[in-house]
Amino acid sequence: MSSQQFDKATLFSSKFEALGGFVHGAQTLEEAVSTVNNIIRRRGKGKVCCAPLFIGDHASNPDMQTAPGTDVSSKVASDLAFGDASEDPQRLKDVDVGVTKADYAVAQTGCLVEISLNDANHLLSSVVRLHIAVLEASNVLSNLRDLAPILRRVFSAGGEPKPRVTLISGPSRTSDIEMKMVMGVHGPLEVHTVIVGLKNLIRNGVGRDSEEI
Amino acid sequence: MAMKRGRDARKTQLAQLEDGETFRLEVKRIKSQSVETLDTLVQRFAQKCLDNGAKVFFAQNGGQVVDYILGIARRKGVKLVTKSKSLTTEEIELNKHLEEQGIEVVETDLGERIIQLAGEKPFHLVFPAVHKSQSEVAKLFSESLKTDVPDDLRAIMDTVRGALRPVFLEAGMGVTGANVGVAETGTVIIETNEGNAELVTAVPDVHVVVMGMEKMVGTWEEALKLVLAHPVSATGTMLTNYVSMISSRSPLSGHSERELHIVILDNGRSKMREDPWFKEALRCIRCGACMNVCPTYGVVGGHVFGYIYPGPIGIPWTQQVHGLDKAAEFAHLCVSCGLCREICPADIDIPMLIAKVKEMDVKQSGQLRANRVMAASEGFSKLASASAPLSNWIIQSSMGRFLGEKVFGVDRRRRIPSFSRGTLEKNFLRVKRTLENPMGRVAYFPDLAANYNRPDLGAKVVAFLQDANVDVVLPKGLRSSGMPYVSYGELEKATEVAKRNVSILKPYVDQGYNIVATEPTATYCLRKVYPKLLGDSEASNLVAKHSYELFEYYDLFVSNYLSLSKAQNESKSSEFRNVGFHVSCHQRALSEGKPTLKALRQAGYNVKVVETGTCCGMAGTFGLKAGPLGYDLSVAVGKPLIELFNNDDSLDVIATESSVCTWQLAEAVKRPVVHPLDLLGASRMGSE
Numbered sequence: 001m002s003s004q005q006f007d008k009a010t011l012f013s014s015k016f017e018a019l020g021g022f023v024h025g026a027q028t029l030e031e032a033v034s035t036v037n038n039i040i041r042r043r044g045k046g047k048v049c050c051a052p053l054f055i056g057d058h059a060s061n062p063d064m065q066t067a068p069g070t071d072v073s074s075k076v077a078s079d080l081a082f083g084d085a086s087e088d089p090q091r092l093k094d095v096d097v098g099v100t101k102a103d104y105a106v107a108q109t110g111c112l113v114e115i116s117l118n119d120a121n122h123l124l125s126s127v128v129r130l131h132i133a134v135l136e137a138s139n140v141l142s143n144l145r146d147l148a149p150i151l152r153r154v155f156s157a158g159g160e161p162k163p164r165v166t167l168i169s170g171p172s173r174t175s176d177i178e179m180k181m182v183m184g185v186h187g188p189l190e191v192h193t194v195i196v197g198l199k200n201l202i203r204n205g206v207g208r209d210s211e212e213i
Numbered sequence: 214m215a216m217k218r219g220r221d222a223r224k225t226q227l228a229q230l231e232d233g234e235t236f237r238l239e240v241k242r243i244k245s246q247s248v249e250t251l252d253t254l255v256q257r258f259a260q261k262c263l264d265n266g267a268k269v270f271f272a273q274n275g276g277q278v279v280d281y282i283l284g285i286a287r288r289k290g291v292k293l294v295t296k297s298k299s300l301t302t303e304e305i306e307l308n309k310h311l312e313e314q315g316i317e318v319v320e321t322d323l324g325e326r327i328i329q330l331a332g333e334k335p336f337h338l339v340f341p342a343v344h345k346s347q348s349e350v351a352k353l354f355s356e357s358l359k360t361d362v363p364d365d366l367r368a369i370m371d372t373v374r375g376a377l378r379p380v381f382l383e384a385g386m387g388v389t390g391a392n393v394g395v396a397e398t399g400t401v402i403i404e405t406n407e408g409n410a411e412l413v414t415a416v417p418d419v420h421v422v423v424m425g426m427e428k429m430v431g432t433w434e435e436a437l438k439l440v441l442a443h444p445v446s447a448t449g450t451m452l453t454n455y456v457s458m459i460s461s462r463s464p465l466s467g468h469s470e471r472e473l474h475i476v477i478l479d480n481g482r483s484k485m486r487e488d489p490w491f492k493e494a495l496r497c498i499r500c501g502a503c504m505n506v507c508p509t510y511g512v513v514g515g516h517v518f519g520y521i522y523p524g525p526i527g528i529p530w531t532q533q534v535h536g537l538d539k540a541a542e543f544a545h546l547c548v549s550c551g552l553c554r555e556i557c558p559a560d561i562d563i564p565m566l567i568a569k570v571k572e573m574d575v576k577q578s579g580q581l582r583a584n585r586v587m588a589a590s591e592g593f594s595k596l597a598s599a600s601a602p603l604s605n606w607i608i609q610s611s612m613g614r615f616l617g618e619k620v621f622g623v624d625r626r627r628r629i630p631s632f633s634r635g636t637l638e639k640n641f642l643r644v645k646r647t648l649e650n651p652m653g654r655v656a657y658f659p660d661l662a663a664n665y666n667r668p669d670l671g672a673k674v675v676a677f678l679q680d681a682n683v684d685v686v687l688p689k690g691l692r693s694s695g696m697p698y699v700s701y702g703e704l705e706k707a708t709e710v711a712k713r714n715v716s717i718l719k720p721y722v723d724q725g726y727n728i729v730a731t732e733p734t735a736t737y738c739l740r741k742v743y744p745k746l747l748g749d750s751e752a753s754n755l756v757a758k759h760s761y762e763l764f765e766y767y768d769l770f771v772s773n774y775l776s777l778s779k780a781q782n783e784s785k786s787s788e789f790r791n792v793g794f795h796v797s798c799h800q801r802a803l804s805e806g807k808p809t810l811k812a813l814r815q816a817g818y819n820v821k822v823v824e825t826g827t828c829c830g831m832a833g834t835f836g837l838k839a840g841p842l843g844y845d846l847s848v849a850v851g852k853p854l855i856e857l858f859n860n861d862d863s864l865d866v867i868a869t870e871s872s873v874c875t876w877q878l879a880e881a882v883k884r885p886v887v888h889p890l891d892l893l894g895a896s897r898m899g900s901e
Binding site: 015019108109110111116117118119122123125126127144145147148149151152155156160161162163164165166167168169170171172173174175176177178179180182184185186187188 | 265266321322323324327340341342343345346347350366367369370373374377378381395397398399400406407408409411412415416432433434437438440441448451452453454455456457458459460461462463464
């Protein structure tokens, strides 16, 4: 891990936390998965659903919903299948925790970048109460403008449908009432990022062990 | 003072961005470019959207949008529509028309939902429900949900979240606006903080985007700059919480027929583009900064100061898309302070756009009597000076004030300054010194106050410059600045004044003179207003380039020749230590008072700027007028500033360079209010 990349990751972490998010470090993917499990154990209140993570193996055993506390490493959902329309509201209403992959992050503003090919996966970061994003440290960009060539590529690639890209800057918020800030309006109330490839993120008090929250 | 919080947050955030002012120029450049190449951009965008598998519909007006959406709704059997905040859909009153056809429409942005339940129009571009107190909101939701919602912010949020969740999940159609359209890939960008747009766009089978055609940009680099600019200007945050970038309809397992429709709306925008004056209004990025800083908006709010688009930028936009009558209802609330232009991230000349709308209204419906009188202030000053001191006695007597109100519309409570018979013009030769080898030449533009009300100040200006070995002339035939004509929409008269003043001053500039005015509004007219009125003529631009505020000139040209000290004269200045400085609105567009502060400090004063970030309320002749659009509003606007001054016991004296601000402050502030020059003594430093 170059020190430059370390700096980007640290800057991202401090911005993200200033926005009300939580950041955790993990050296390997396996460690990241156990960190995710810890977060779910401590902060989850209901059903968990996962989007495919970036290692192909894990997509082998699609399972729609798991009870809280279950080891998610072997239970990865590639899709949140709705079945027929009347079942949809119930299914989504019941999911408490969504685990997704963050494709990139931007240090300058402290946002995650999610590239989703399927609205079901996208909903895992927007309809749930607790959102956990797993991010590779090498994918942290310095500035928002660094995203331009990436977005150009993503949206110009041939074929339909095009992916949907979302920038997420912490938990959802509003100041519509008397300009007082409140979190967790419609989107997630709590957002955690687990950065893979960076165990020791502790610099200026940024980052923490998942045990500590 | 919610608006002040908005202003302060924005200032902090701008400071954090690496290149604050360059950033503003970038926004202006991107939006100007986009306006110039609009046709091409729209075509490219539309083609890309089609390539991506989306449907595209060009709508000339709101009716066509409604019909198009109704068509989809009927085809898909849509009964419930969720919406994320879209001013464009409010512009065309989409909700009302859908509801008339039996479709339920639910706004999901909290502020929009609040005003939807209250049956009101948005109060502010960014914070539509900022006028509602927390307890009013709790009551609204209690009534609507038939449950008891406690007057607690967290409880209200949890209730709203729970109540809207099933609505999100059942909707057959989601309608959103778009903040930016990226032509190179046919992508729309939707910015929200609440996450409601995610649920509105991802769940239903049909997603409809309604966007004004002016939202297009060419490239991703430009788009990302705007995405950063919107929140910085609006709320002082870096990015909105969620930025959704959508190019086509994503699949959702188990749902085969999902559709994305992009409706590109004209509704007057292409006409705006053809209009040389109004074209720049298309640069608006809907950040709301102009209304955060507008003094009268801050007092009356967006329901009075607006129709659907509120605030300063709302005036030209309303005239263009909703018609002159609607715009005229609030256009005259603008007092031409110019602050909106200073804060606009796209540098739109909002004050002059508003002046144009006022002009249209005056041509159609005639001028308000009170405004006619104010605009004739120059003639009145001449007369009052010529008949001083009798005129002063009459003006300030209670009978005089009564008549003044009844006949001329000047509020009787307003203390009119006294006029002097010995005007600067009359006495100029007495104060003028012929200099052997002047190091500079200045043509002095006194405007009204330094000539008729305070010729002593005018004389001080001349002496000050002459002490620095600068030759001063007083050009004959100069009119006053003419700003009241602009404020009241008399643009033809204003242009006459501009032409006259520029034609008198240009020959001096040609001979190497600089032009100095001590009245900030006069310099403001020379630099900003006359070029606009005179179509950016060479002459007006030349004059503008050589026009300075007094202390700007001092700082740039003669500060090495003069040493400043506290004035040793009748004004007891030598006893003053702490000065409270008021930056007049027009000064904010020029030097912001910085060289004046420097000069006062050099003379040994402690100076601090006391401000609310907005106008003192006088706004030229506005505060003189009787009636609702005058004295009362002026005092209401200025109240917070007066309080700031009066609550600061450390201040000995208040200084401001604007004559009209002086009158406003002097009425209510407990300390003496003077011009900075009243506090300064100057002497030549060494010899040349």
